[in-house]
Amino acid sequence: MRARALSVRIFRQFMRDKRTLALLFVAPLFIMTLVYCIFGGTGSAPKIGTAGLPDTIAGALRTSAADIVAYESEESARTALEDRKLDALLTIKDDKPTLLLEGSDPSRSRAVLLAVSAMQRTTASAVFQPEIAYLHGMPGMSSFDAFGPVMIGFFSFFFVFLLAGVAFLRERTTGTMERLMATPIRRHEVVLGYLGGFGLFAILQSALVACFAIYVLGMFMTGSIWLILLVNLLLTLTALTLGTLLSAFAGSEFQIIQFVPVVIVPQAFFSGLFPLDGMAPWLHKLTYLMPLYYGGDALRGIMIRGEGFGGIAVDVAVLLGFSLLFAALNVVALKKQRAI
Numbered sequence: 246m247r248a249r250a251l252s253v254r255i256f257r258q259f260m261r262d263k264r265t266l267a268l269l270f271v272a273p274l275f276i277m278t279l280v281y282c283i284f285g286g287t288g289s290a291p292k293i294g295t296a297g298l299p300d301t302i303a304g305a306l307r308t309s310a311a312d313i314v315a316y317e318s319e320e321s322a323r324t325a326l327e328d329r330k331l332d333a334l335l336t337i338k339d340d341k342p343t344l345l346l347e348g349s350d351p352s353r354s355r356a357v358l359l360a361v362s363a364m365q366r367t368t369a370s371a372v373f374q375p376e377i378a379y380l381h382g383m384p385g386m387s388s389f390d391a392f393g394p395v396m397i398g399f400f401s402f403f404f405v406f407l408l409a410g411v412a413f414l415r416e417r418t419t420g421t422m423e424r425l426m427a428t429p430i431r432r433h434e435v436v437l438g439y440l441g442g443f444g445l446f447a448i449l450q451s452a453l454v455a456c457f458a459i460y461v462l463g464m465f466m467t468g469s470i471w472l473i474l475l476v477n478l479l480l481t482l483t484a485l486t487l488g489t490l491l492s493a494f495a496g497s498e499f500q501i502i503q504f505v506p507v508v509i510v511p512q513a514f515f516s517g518l519f520p521l522d523g524m525a526p527w528l529h530k531l532t533y534l535m536p537l538y539y540g541g542d543a544l545r546g547i548m549i550r551g552e553g554f555g556g557i558a559v560d561v562a563v564l565l566g567f568s569l570l571f572a573a574l575n576v577v578a579l580k581k582q583r584a585i
Contacts, residue, residue: 279511291333291353294334296317296318311357314331323345329347333346333354342376343375352391381467391545394548402481409486409487409488410489444482468547476543482568483564542557
């Protein structure tokens with residue numbers, strides 16, 4: 246009877262905790278649906294741009310599995326390659342075919358080389374033996390070098406989110422926040438104070454992760470380390486403000502963990518860690534709502550494509566906008582403690 250009473254009590258507790266029920270039954274279905282949307286498609290063929298090819302090579306290209314886009318001039322085709330609208334560019338220089346790979350994604354480069362290999366089997370060897378060059382990256386670049394920049398951003402974002410959420414929640418549950426709000430301090434001063442205190446450790450953590458990946462693990466790097474630290478700083482600031490904001494809606498550390506499947510897992514799926522080519526176009530637009538997408542894009546641009554500040558300015562502006570938005574919502578959320 247006592248065991249039965251205990252079971253009934255636990256059952257009733259679960260039934261009253263709607264978020265726990267959602268974590269048990271809804272979150273797995275949500276994550277599995279994301280996995281299906283990302284990996285359930287057929288993927289996309291490599292996109293190869295061409296300019297000024299002879300009929301023999303152009304005919305062989307039409308029989309390949311690649312998506313061929315013909316351009317009127319080599320300049321316009323190269324611009325498309327630099328804008329990442331193409332995976333490779335095939336041109337003729339001094340009567341010699343030249344294949345210029347975009348190179349920032351080794352999997353796409355391998356797909357292009359496979360398509361080229363298939364074309365070589367359908368043409369005479371003297372007609373089609375292109376020279377291989379890389380716009381970004383290098384031959385033999387590993388997949389770790391390709392998704393490593395996104396991992397740097399993800400780890401910084403994830404752990405700072407948990408740190409901020411749990412620490413800020415503890416401030417409320419231990420009564421520290423209540424006593425603080427009994428003073429004349431204003432809400433925006435509370436937010437700035439906590440962001441400053443937590444932010445120092447967030448900055449140190451993000452700098453440690455980035456430097457370890459680049460200088461110890463030897464991750465491919467062509468850009469400025471200072472830009473890497475700037476983007477990581479903005480990512481951690483976004484995670485910090487988001488974590489403190491969501492902690493206002495949690496009553497325990499366990500409830501902070503419940504936000505992970507809803508907040509962190511979609512960030513990972515849409516950040517660029519996984520190929521999104523097979524995803525429906527309307528679902529692909531969700532990436533623009535994910536802070537980690539902009540952080541991963543900026544880190545890849547710096548580390549693999551060697552972009553300067555001008556190349557990542559949009560990503561930096563969006564991350565800063567997310568941080569300011571979440572900080573402002575934190576000020577509003579503090580009205581729960583005291584209306585000043």
